[in-house]
Amino acid sequence: MTRQEEKQQLRAIVRRLEAALAPEYKAKSARSIAHRLLAMPEYQEAQTVFCFVGTDREIDTRPILEDALAAGKTLCVPLCTEPGHMESRQITDLNQLVPGRYGLLEPTADTPVIPVDAIDFAVLPCVTCNYLGQRLGHGGGYYDRFLSQYRGGTVLLCRELLIRQEIPVEPHDYPVPWVLTERGLYEDGIPAPLG
Template identity: 40%
Template sequence: MTKREVRTHAKTLRAAMDRERIGCEMAQALFALPCWQHAQTVLAFAALSDEPDTMPILRQTLADGKRLLLPRVAEAGCMDWVEIPDLALLQRGAFGILEPPADCPAVRPPEEALLLIPCLAVSPDGVRLGRGGGYYDRFLAHAKGSRLLLCPSALILPEVPADSWDVRFAPEEILTEKGTLV
C-alpha cells in the first residue's frame, strides 16, 4: 500500500477509537516510566480531534512543575517550540491545532528534554506514519533527548511504507495505552 492508502486506513481506524479513554490510559502508562519521572522539560503536542487526548499529559506536566514546550507552526514545514506556563494561553493556529500564541517567543529545546511525538500509525519495526507535512521528520532529524511516539495499539500496523527521510523508532520508544512495546 502507498502512504496515502495507509493514511486513509489509519484515519478509518481512528474514527472508531475512544480518544479520551486511550489518552488517559496512555498518560497513566507514561507517568509510570522513568523517562517521565526524570524529565524536567517535556516537548508535547495538543491532540487533534482524531488523536488520543493529550490534555491529561499537558496538565500533569504543569502540575508536576515540569517545563512544557508545545509546537507552533512557523514557516512552511517547520515548527517553533514555545514554553507554555498555562494551558489557557493556547489558541487555534495552523490546521486548527491548539498552539501557543504568536506573541510568545520561541525557545530552543534543551538536549535532555522528553519528546512526545504524534503519529497516524507505526509499524512494529518503528516506521512512523505522520500526516504528510514533514514537520516532525524535519524536527526529529536533529532533535536531542529521550523520545516517545504516542500511538494507540490499534494503529500499530503490520507494515508502513517508508522513505529515506522517515525517522524510525525503537520498540521501547513506542508508547501505547498498554505501555511501551518492550
C-alpha cells in the first residue's frame, strides 16, 4: 500500500469515527478546545492571528475568531484561490465570510491579502493527528504549502477521540509543534502547561 493509499484509508476511518461522535461531545470538546486556545500566551501575545473557519466536521472556531476581533488583533482566514492553494486574507467582521469553494465559509475576494511572514500565530485544522504534531489533512495540500512558508507559532486543533498514534507522512508533510485537544496542550508530543 502506498503512503497516499494509507492516508486515504485513515481519512475514511477517522471520518466514520467523527460522524459517529455524539453531538454533545462535539460541542463540549469544541468549547473546551477554544477556551484552552484563548488561554495560550502565544495566542494572547500575537498581533496577527491566522485561523481556519471550522466546518461541521471540524472544531467550531467561531469563539476564537470572535475573540481575536474583539481583542483588536489582525485576523486572517484562508481563501482558496485555486486547487491546492490558499491565501491568508484579513477580515474585520465575521459577516465578511461567505460560502465559497467546497461550501467552506471564506472571506470575500476584496479582503486584503496578509503575507504569511506577517502572521504571529496560526491555528490549523486536521482530519486527525498524533501528539507529535504529524497531521492528516483533507488531502488538498493547502496547509502543507502554508507550512512550507510559515515559521511562526502553530497549533493543531483535534478532538482527543480522533487522535491517532500512527500518521502516514511523506517528505512534504510538515509537523506542527503544538497539538491542542479538550484534554490539554501537547508540545512535540509532551503534555505542556497552558499559561
